[in-house]
Amino acid sequence: MLDPYLPDEVEVLERIQESPTIFTLRLAFTDPEIQARYRFQPGQFNMVYLYGVGEVPISIVSDPEDEHLIDHTIRAVGRVTQGLALLGKGARLGLRGPYGRGWPLQLAEGRDIVLLTGGLGCAPVVSVIHYILRRRERFGRLTILQGVKHTDDLIWRAQYEAWSRLPDVQVGLAADVGGPGWFGQVGPVTVLFDRVHIDPGALMMMCGPEPMMRAAVQELRRRGVAEEDLWLSMERSMHCAIGHCGHCQMGGNFVCRNGPVFPYPEIQALLGERGF
Amino acid sequence: MAEPGFLPRPRFRHLLAALTAAGYRCLGPKVRDGAIVYEELDSADDLPRGVHDHQQPGAYRLQRDDSPRCFAWANGPQALKPLLFAPREILWTSAAGSDGAIAFHPQMPEALPTAVIGVRACDLAALRLQDQHFLEGPFPDPHYGVRRGNLFLVAVHCTHPAATCFCASTGDGPRAESGFDLALAELDEGFIVTAGSPKGEVLFGQLLLEALDPAQQATADGEIAAAAQAQQRTLPSRNLRDSLFANLHHPRWDDVAQRCLSCANCSSVCPTCFCHAEMEEPALDGSHSAHYRQWDSCFTEGHSYIHGIVIRADTRLRYRQWLTHKLGSWHDQYGRSGCVGCGRCIAWCPVGIDITEEAAAVCGGDHA
Ligand SMILES: Cc1cc2nc3c(=O)[nH]c(=O)nc-3n(C[C@H](O)[C@H](O)[C@H](O)COP(=O)(O)OP(=O)(O)OC[C@H]3O[C@@H](n4cnc5c(N)ncnc54)[C@H](O)[C@@H]3O)c2cc1C
Ligand code: SF4
Ligand code: SF4
Ligand code: FES
Numbered sequence: 001m002l003d004p005y006l007p008d009e010v011e012v013l014e015r016i017q018e019s020p021t022i023f024t025l026r027l028a029f030t031d032p033e034i035q036a037r038y039r040f041q042p043g044q045f046n047m048v049y050l051y052g053v054g055e056v057p058i059s060i061v062s063d064p065e066d067e068h069l070i071d072h073t074i075r076a077v078g079r080v081t082q083g084l085a086l087l088g089k090g091a092r093l094g095l096r097g098p099y100g101r102g103w104p105l106q107l108a109e110g111r112d113i114v115l116l117t118g119g120l121g122c123a124p125v126v127s128v129i130h131y132i133l134r135r136r137e138r139f140g141r142l143t144i145l146q147g148v149k150h151t152d153d154l155i156w157r158a159q160y161e162a163w164s165r166l167p168d169v170q171v172g173l174a175a176d177v178g179g180p181g182w183f184g185q186v187g188p189v190t191v192l193f194d195r196v197h198i199d200p201g202a203l204m205m206m207c208g209p210e211p212m213m214r215a216a217v218q219e220l221r222r223r224g225v226a227e228e229d230l231w232l233s234m235e236r237s238m239h240c241a242i243g244h245c246g247h248c249q250m251g252g253n254f255v256c257r258n259g260p261v262f263p264y265p266e267i268q269a270l271l272g273e274r275g276f
Numbered sequence: 277m278a279e280p281g282f283l284p285r286p287r288f289r290h291l292l293a294a295l296t297a298a299g300y301r302c303l304g305p306k307v308r309d310g311a312i313v314y315e316e317l318d319s320a321d322d323l324p325r326g327v328h329d330h331q332q333p334g335a336y337r338l339q340r341d342d343s344p345r346c347f348a349w350a351n352g353p354q355a356l357k358p359l360l361f362a363p364r365e366i367l368w369t370s371a372a373g374s375d376g377a378i379a380f381h382p383q384m385p386e387a388l389p390t391a392v393i394g395v396r397a398c399d400l401a402a403l404r405l406q407d408q409h410f411l412e413g414p415f416p417d418p419h420y421g422v423r424r425g426n427l428f429l430v431a432v433h434c435t436h437p438a439a440t441c442f443c444a445s446t447g448d449g450p451r452a453e454s455g456f457d458l459a460l461a462e463l464d465e466g467f468i469v470t471a472g473s474p475k476g477e478v479l480f481g482q483l484l485l486e487a488l489d490p491a492q493q494a495t496a497d498g499e500i501a502a503a504a505q506a507q508q509r510t511l512p513s514r515n516l517r518d519s520l521f522a523n524l525h526h527p528r529w530d531d532v533a534q535r536c537l538s539c540a541n542c543s544s545v546c547p548t549c550f551c552h553a554e555m556e557e558p559a560l561d562g563s564h565s566a567h568y569r570q571w572d573s574c575f576t577e578g579h580s581y582i583h584g585i586v587i588r589a590d591t592r593l594r595y596r597q598w599l600t601h602k603l604g605s606w607h608d609q610y611g612r613s614g615c616v617g618c619g620r621c622i623a624w625c626p627v628g629i630d631i632t633e634e635a636a637a638v639c640g641g642d643h644a
């Protein structure tokens with residue numbers, strides 16, 4: 001029996017500082033055969049192991065057709081991620097994955113797409129933006145909505161500005177607290193829904209704080225978007241990523257295995273219920 | 277399968293001898309520190325002859341009489357779970373080379389072929405659930421699997437349920453129906469032996485059993501039926517899923533939270549609870565590191581921790597998680613309730629919280 005708990009070694013090919021606390025590690029397996037076999041879907045995640053410290057779940061943000069590398073964009077918040085932040089080119093890590101259900105990109109083909117993120121730059125959704133822009137003809141109109149607490153929290157600001165100039169792309173930005181030079185709206189992310197046109201046949205993918213996602217779900221339901229077209233990426237404590245350790249459970253769902261991306265009807269009953 | 281046979285009590289040691297000859301170490305019930313535990317048996321004399329248990333919410337004690345019976349008790353705090361899903365075990369190690377390279381080394385447990393004698397129906401049902409959890413998903417766990425593959429199970433039908441038992445209500449006992457290699461029904465004069473698997477059949481053939489008197493079978497059946505009748509506790513239904521989730525705001529959750537200590541005794545004695553934490557223990561000199569797993573519980577603060585947030589910060593939310601999972605969302609995950617009616621969580625709760633009472637209080641009301 002293969003041991004599903006055992007990581008393989010990866011090497012940092014490149015490290016990119018995205019903001020004072022956010023960085024991207026570009027990784028590849030040191031065994032080229034493992035790298036050649038490795039396949040993933042956007043929205044899936046890996047368990048990233050920092051030697052002597054532990055493992056954390058991190059979404060994969062590179063393009064699935066780029067077979068030579070695996071990108072992780074990470075915010076330094078605690079023991080493992082702060083340690084990862086100190087690594088440079090050439091450093092070695094452990095990696096196992098990919099795990100879970102990713103974004104419904106096949107279902108999204110030919111349709112308008114709305115992407116909503118909140119909090120500090122939500123890397124998994126940004127990777128979907130790149131994915132769609134590289135395959136532009138396969139998708140309809142793209143609406144990118146991002147909410148942040150403070151205007152300074154917006155990373156990839158130049159990118160948002162560049163995206164807003166592309167044909168068939170709408171960008172909406174909102175900050176709870178405005179600031180000098182802010183070019184977006186001020187208020188909760190839901191204020192953006194009045195400023196953009198959303199087709200009821202659109203497919204929505206979102207990640208970020210749960211209260212924001214719940215508010216967005218309500219707004220979109222009101223605009224006629226079908227429940228099964230609302231997709232949410234959930235975050236829970238994860239130790240194993242393979243449905244064994246029990247930490248990620250949300251009712252009957254193992255978020256690591258049944259998610260982390262869910263269509264709204266599958267998690268509706270417990271979304272927003274404290275304690276689940 | 278062959279017809280059941282009879283093993284006279286003085287020849288019980290033949291069973292141990294046959295298992296030993298087949299390469300198994302034999303574990304069975306013994307009395308240690310005032311409780312029945314499963315440990316290595318050197319001889320049939322180690323068995324808890326004449327020992328009976330008294331269990332109540334928050335209470336467990338043993339007493340002895342001159343009965344010849346060795347299995348006239350209900351389960352103690354642990355049986356099979358720790359033998360397969362170890363309380364703490366190493367999953368793998370890593371070692372750093374001078375060039376910064378990391379080598380990963382699998383660490384498979386050394387799993388000696390093990391026979392467990394005296395397994396109860398509730399624990400066989402729990403084992404079935406743990407098998408589903410650890411072996412039958414998309415990522416079978418080889419650590420559990422290697423121990424499971426080397427196990428020989430000798431069940432004993434239960435004739436002495438404790439006051440805390442309710443396996444008849446969950447449909448998991450007191451008769452061991454399946455999942456064993458051999459099953460025994462204990463009578464004063466000996467044991468009725470049944471084979472339940474090809475492995476069991478081979479051993480059965482080596483026991484030189486006597487023909488069974490139909491009166492003996494009738495006595496055994498009567499005792500098992502009486503054991504079902506004698507049970508005092510029940511759950512309101514075998515499927516409380518919808519009822520529990522319709523009652524997430526029932527005042528009983530606040531009430532039980534006033535009593536519960538969040539000590540996690542219940543989840544550690546429960547034979548189906550599977551939660552565990554993974555943790556890292558680096559060597560002081562940095563040359564290597566060990567990755568462990570250790571039993572964890574939804575009653576701990578760390579269980580639901582994600583950087584900066586604890587999803588279940590208080591006891592009300594933790595007890596509710598335990599009960600709604602055990603009796604509710606297990607149905608979504610494994611097609612049945614996660615409770616096999618063993619009663620351990622009732623007896624080993626320091627404040628005597630009774631899962632059947634809490635479930636009835638939450639599901640019986642009409643608060644939605
Ligand atoms: C599916 C998924 C995808 C994610 N994708 C990303 C991403 O793309 N980028 C990103 O930045 N983040 C992502 N996260 C969040 C990321 O996993 C967390 O930020 C990370 O786990 C924090 O780990 P830490 O050790 O740095 O923080 P800490 O807060 O130190 O630790 C978090 C983990 O360590 C355990 N832990 C903490 N303290 C202790 C202790 N004292 N003893 C034992 N255990 C302890 C906790 O149980 C927890 O699991 C994702 C999370 C999930 C679930
Ligand atoms: S919940 Fe209690 S009674 Fe049910 S199986 Fe677990 S320990 Fe036994
Ligand atoms: S129910 Fe009892 S055993 Fe379980 S955590 Fe609460 S006090 Fe401890
Ligand atoms: S992370 Fe362990 S069960 Fe999901």
